[in-house]
Amino acid sequence: MKKIYAKPEYCMACRLCEIACFVKHSKSKKIIKAFREERGEFQARIIVEQSGPVSFALQCRHCEDAGCIEACLTGAMTRNPDGAVVCDENKCVGCWSCIMVCPYGVINHDRRRKKIAAKCDLCPDKNTPACVEACPNEALVYE
Amino acid sequence: MNKKIKNRRHKSLKHSGGGRIGKPGESSVKYLIVGAGPAAIAAIEAIRKRDKRGAITIVSSEKEVFYSRPLISYLLADDIGEENLFYRGEDFISANAPLRIIAGAPASSINPRDKTAAIAYGRVLKWEKLIIASGGVPIVPPAILGAKNLRTFTTIEDARRLDADIKSGAKRAVVVGGGFIGLKCAEALVKRGVSVTLVELAMHVLPSLLDDVSAGIFQKNLERHGVSVRTLSSVEKIYDGGKKLKLSGGEVIETDIIISAVGVRPNVSFLEGSLIRMGKGVIVGDDMRSSADGVFAAGDAADVPEFFSGARRAVPIWPVARQTGAIAGENAAGGAARAAGALTMNSIEVFGLAVISAGSVNPSPDSGTAFLDGAAVETADGLADLPDGTPRYKKLVFDGGGRLAGFIMLGDVERAGIYTELIKNRASVAAFKRDLAGDSFGFICVGEENWKKRIMPLEV
Structure with missing residues (x-):
């Protein structure tokens, strides 16, 4: 299974990956509209981590031993046939058990429809995830 | 329903x-x-x-x-x-x-x-x-055993029964027990238009999940949404088959239903x-x-x-x-698997206020668990409220070995799992305690040797 990896030595902490992820998961898919109308309702599913001069972008690692799947009270969090860990937004009730156990802290809230857990879905309708595409310095790779 | x-x-x-x-x-x-x-x-x-x-x-x-x-x-x-x-x-x-x-x-x-x-x-x-x-x-305290309007809240049948109670006119409920089940039950009843009194034996609600500060905030939120909370209280006696009950403090409450939620x-x-x-x-x-x-x-x-x-x-x-x-x-099936020790952790949201806690959150020197070499408790409470007015509180508990032994996050629970994982790993985090307690802690706080192998492409 292909995953997104980070190369901290190339990351400039420009956060364009966060913006690309936010726009990709917005309703309008348009940067200004998404910013105006949906900001605060949900967040990017990628986080730029920064400590002094070091930075990298982090999103769901699609763990082989995924604690979020086990902690989920509803069965919403599952592994799809490709191996990606995905959250069924219709089943999720927002109990945040996945947030309680995710060792990377990369599951957050999405309040747009009802309160549910949101995480990286590897952009299933794209060949290359939006964050990887947006990175101007190849600090994110999909391989 | x-x-x-x-x-x-x-x-x-x-x-x-x-x-x-x-x-x-x-x-x-x-x-x-x-x-x-x-x-x-x-x-x-x-x-x-x-x-x-x-x-x-x-x-x-x-x-x-x-x-x-x-x-x-x-x-x-x-x-x-x-x-x-x-x-x-x-x-x-x-x-x-x-x-x-x-x-x-x-x-x-x-x-x-x-x-x-x-x-x-x-x-x-x-x-x-x-x-x-x-x-x-479910456990039922002896004092309410035998009440005609006694309910529990564990199974789908229990939910159907309470639904039927509400449909046939129940307007008032006493929930006995302020733990996970009691609070989620109280919330659901309020949403259905029932007025709820919550009776908790301990000093505060969610006694095993919260400390007194976070429980105070949590309780205030319950009351703001119409739940009457009675702590340090229990039901002493029931009258009229459960239609009236007397609390340990002497107060008498009339109710249509009693829900026993003191635990399982x-x-x-x-x-x-x-x-x-x-x-x-x-x-x-x-x-x-x-x-x-x-x-x-x-x-x-x-x-x-x-x-x-x-x-x-x-x-x-x-x-x-x-x-x-x-x-x-x-x-x-013939395997030889072994489980890691079971770590207590809970995530609950009631009336829009979320809290996640894990491990030891109310350490005492005689707890005999994580604190054998002297408890060192550090809290990061008093965090500013979130922009939308949601209160926020965080507490980290470290043991004498500089290891994270427990935490409470209230209001803002995002990234809580980073703490849970640190508790599970039992590694000393003494060197980056300050970063961890900070407002913008992240996965990068777990140290380069830990994050490097998890995020970078494998070298071929």
């Missing part, structure tokens, strides 16, 4: 009471599992990873199987319909065949020497491996006389084996090795049920 509940019962996962066992001679199974909750489901899935053919039979006291009990509060509140209660889809039974379900028929006794189980209606099943995943049953105990009464070694539940090792050959236990019915001390005790939370169920299943 609307008509969804009556009309849209989950078809393939509902079974008629005391389902058939089959023809004589077929009543012998390789795996018998008592229970149909998360531990049982995890056990089935783990068995099937190793053994595609061995016959599995599930015995459940309930008519509905493979549903998620914690979701009944969402059902009662009308947030979800009954079809959303099921943890596994309709293909679960066929995907795990041969899997037989005997629903609505509780196990009545177990004989580990003959390897047989008696179930309701006088049937006897022979098994090769037995997994006890029978969950818990392992559902193991059917094991009396089996000679299986018992504490409060079935005592198991980290391989989920009981004292009897071929008998395993998991989930709320088991006393499992606890994370800090290794002592056997019930850790009745969902992730532990899943984990121990999987270990029991794998080992029943």
